[in-house]
Amino acid sequence: MSALKIALTKGRTEKQVLPLLEASGIDCTAIRNKQRRLIFNDLPDYHFILAKGPDVLTYLNRGAMDIGIVGSDILEEQHNEQYEMLDLQTGKCHFVLASTPNFDPYQVKRKIIATKYPNITQRYFRSIGEDVEIIKIEGSVELAPLVGLADAIVDIVETGTTLKENNLQVFATLQSVSTRLVVNRLALKQHQNAIQQLITNLQQAIQTEV
Numbered sequence: 001m002s003a004l005k006i007a008l009t010k011g012r013t014e015k016q017v018l019p020l021l022e023a024s025g026i027d028c029t030a031i032r033n034k035q036r037r038l039i040f041n042d043l044p045d046y047h048f049i050l051a052k053g054p055d056v057l058t059y060l061n062r063g064a065m066d067i068g069i070v071g072s073d074i075l076e077e078q079h080n081e082q083y084e085m086l087d088l089q090t091g092k093c094h095f096v097l098a099s100t101p102n103f104d105p106y107q108v109k110r111k112i113i114a115t116k117y118p119n120i121t122q123r124y125f126r127s128i129g130e131d132v133e134i135i136k137i138e139g140s141v142e143l144a145p146l147v148g149l150a151d152a153i154v155d156i157v158e159t160g161t162t163l164k165e166n167n168l169q170v171f172a173t174l175q176s177v178s179t180r181l182v183v184n185r186l187a188l189k190q191h192q193n194a195i196q197q198l199i200t201n202l203q204q205a206i207q208t209e210v
């Protein structure tokens, strides 16, 4: 039986998911001691890569990986063709509309909104019947209203520290986000038992954690 190939979102998601993977019986020592290493294929049952969130789905969609561990923010923003199998109950955060204290969400002019998530932002403003201009930003979105690039931002908030340290306020709370396990459709057919076993182990680990 070949190893299951798992694309894990590097950074915060990786740190929060490693304890769950370990509680599921997977040896993550190499990932914990990784330095700049990105691929971990020494274990017989599970091979891992560490990738940026938006790229995890690309690896999955192209069949280069069997399983992705990625935030629901990415799944909602991108077009996801694969099976979402499990909510790992980690990486919990939520989307907000935020800006400087003098921002008026009811102002009648067409607002400019900066975000890493143009599709989610578009859907939100459509749902409240408002037409806005969206500027796509790749990171540190909080800068945009501070320097006059945008009237407000739509971004994810976890601890709230970044907003607080940049004197930004929340004007609306949008949907919640958490980390999900997503499986490539073909891989699910080819490795059904192994994937089901992994999911069962993870479910037990989640129960113990919460």
Ligand code: PRP
Pocket: 138, 139, 140, 141, 142, 155, 156, 157, 158, 159, 160, 161, 162, 163
């Ligand atoms: C995310 C998000 C916020 C920050 C919120 O950015 O876009 O900037 O985390 O977290 P907090 O509420 O705990 O402060 P990330 O750290 O992924 O970096 P980026 O903005 O450069 O993408």
